[in-house]
Amino acid sequence: MFQGGGSERDSFSSKFGVIAAAAGSAIGLGNIWRFPYVAGENGGGAFLLIYLLFIAAIGIPVMMSEFVIGRSAQLNAVGAFKKITPGKKWHLVGLLGVVSAFIILAFYTVVAGWTLEYLVQSVKWMLTADKIGFAEMDNDAVRSFFSSHYESFVSGMWRPMIWFAVMMILTGFIVISGVKNGIEKYAKILMPILLVLLLVLVVRSLSLEGSREGLLFLFKPDFSTIKAAPMKIIVEALGQAFFSLSIGMGTLITYGSYIKKKENLASTAVSVAFADTAIAIVAGLAIFPAVFAFGISPDSGPDLVYITLPVIFQSMSGGLIWAFMFFLLLCFAALTSTISVLEVIVAYFSEQLKMTRKRAAILAMVSVSFLGILCMLSEDVFAVFNGSPDLLLPLGGFFIVVFIGWVLSGDTTKGELSSDGKYKTGYYKIFMFLVKFVAPLAIALLFALGVYSKVITLFPSIG
Ligand code: PHE
Numbered sequence: 001m002f003q004g005g006g007s008e009r010d011s012f013s014s015k016f017g018v019i020a021a022a023a024g025s026a027i028g029l030g031n032i033w034r035f036p037y038v039a040g041e042n043g044g045g046a047f048l049l050i051y052l053l054f055i056a057a058i059g060i061p062v063m064m065s066e067f068v069i070g071r072s073a074q075l076n077a078v079g080a081f082k083k084i085t086p087g088k089k090w091h092l093v094g095l096l097g098v099v100s101a102f103i104i105l106a107f108y109t110v111v112a113g114w115t116l117e118y119l120v121q122s123v124k125w126m127l128t129a130d131k132i133g134f135a136e137m138d139n140d141a142v143r144s145f146f147s148s149h150y151e152s153f154v155s156g157m158w159r160p161m162i163w164f165a166v167m168m169i170l171t172g173f174i175v176i177s178g179v180k181n182g183i184e185k186y187a188k189i190l191m192p193i194l195l196v197l198l199l200v201l202v203v204r205s206l207s208l209e210g211s212r213e214g215l216l217f218l219f220k221p222d223f224s225t226i227k228a229a230p231m232k233i234i235v236e237a238l239g240q241a242f243f244s245l246s247i248g249m250g251t252l253i254t255y256g257s258y259i260k261k262k263e264n265l266a267s268t269a270v271s272v273a274f275a276d277t278a279i280a281i282v283a284g285l286a287i288f289p290a291v292f293a294f295g296i297s298p299d300s301g302p303d304l305v306y307i308t309l310p311v312i313f314q315s316m317s318g319g320l321i322w323a324f325m326f327f328l329l330l331c332f333a334a335l336t337s338t339i340s341v342l343e344v345i346v347a348y349f350s351e352q353l354k355m356t357r358k359r360a361a362i363l364a365m366v367s368v369s370f371l372g373i374l375c376m377l378s379e380d381v382f383a384v385f386n387g388s389p390d391l392l393l394p395l396g397g398f399f400i401v402v403f404i405g406w407v408l409s410g411d412t413t414k415g416e417l418s419s420d421g422k423y424k425t426g427y428y429k430i431f432m433f434l435v436k437f438v439a440p441l442a443i444a445l446l447f448a449l450g451v452y453s454k455v456i457t458l459f460p461s462i463g
Helices: 013-026 029-041 045-073 078-085 091-127 137-156 158-178 179-206 212-221 223-230 229-245 253-256 265-293 300-315 321-350 357-378 377-385 391-409 411-416 430-456
Strands: none
Touching: 013 179, 013 253, 013 265, 013 321, 029 045, 029 091, 029 229, 029 265, 029 300, 029 321, 045 078, 045 212, 045 223, 045 229, 045 265, 045 391, 045 411, 045 430, 078 091, 078 253, 078 321, 091 137, 091 158, 091 253, 091 300, 091 321, 091 377, 091 391, 137 158, 137 300, 158 179, 158 321, 158 357, 179 321, 179 357, 212 265, 223 229, 229 265, 229 391, 229 430, 253 321, 265 300, 265 411, 265 430, 300 321, 321 357, 357 377, 377 391, 391 411, 391 430, 411 430
């Protein structure tokens, strides 16, 4: 068994700390910004059903595999593979994860920065509501007010960059503070607040007249949408499942390496996946009823949260207070995710390239910022970065399950999952069946479909 790491290695201090940190990574813009619009574009309930299937059959096994790799090796994503299979090429999987971390952190921090802009703006809109004249506007006028604000904000130069920098510095500050005194500490504060804010919003949204239709959209599968574009829906559901659970790029290998031997990895993975899925559904519950109550189309894409929601908030009684709350929540959710992505790079730099934590963090922040600037300058770069997790994460996930299924010794895996006999592992056979056969085959098939459908969108003549 691999018992690495000296006593100086930082770790999470409690079970609640582990779950808060890992759920903090999983729950983010992916749940509240991405899930509702991707579900909205792909037919709502039908998408949800496929998504749930992927979470259970592929997502949880991948997550457990990452925890096993990280905790058994006690190292970052690259170092872990090097230690377990010295002299082999497996560490390239870790390196792919680090590359994915750069790409994801770049566009993700851009969108996270928008939450800060909206946080500040919602206070300003509240204070100047009379001057703006919201009361005299009809829904269309309010919509064009918010959409022209969004357009001019995202196409501007300085404001997005300033908010990007603020978000990056907050992230860096927490990561530099360490695992226990940074990542765990802030996750334990921010996650409970997030939950309370979200529940308040759901109650508000469900109490709107006409919210029933939104519920039906989210929960009643309309299979005709699957028939119309089955490939796209399935590929996007898999990509969304990976993105939302933070799997396939070593985030949870890295976090797993900070989990103490006494914690139960399987139950942690199930709790995190459950929390992540519950929050995505609850975010849908907060958003779709309101969308339908105001007669807005649910498939309005990435700007659903930044244009549609402010319109809705503005027209509700209490109005922009709700907007402020919502963007605060979104900002907290994003922050506990950006720290987990940065940690992948920082753990790699500091352990493999022997840098101090601080130096590693600063180097990572500066280099990611260059990519971030590209995303802010070019909509095309942004779209490519935003779409790339759909392929990169399943690719990483494929190798991770194959590694557990076919490379790592069964004794090591079982030893980790049972914490050396402390916990029962009655699920072990099913787990092994999933990681050996089901998950690799399903991911490979969907990956091929995904590549094919991306090629077709680029070169329609082939299809
Ligand atoms: N899971 C995060 C979210 O849903 C995003 C993320 C992806 C974080 C990959 C870490 C790694 O917002």
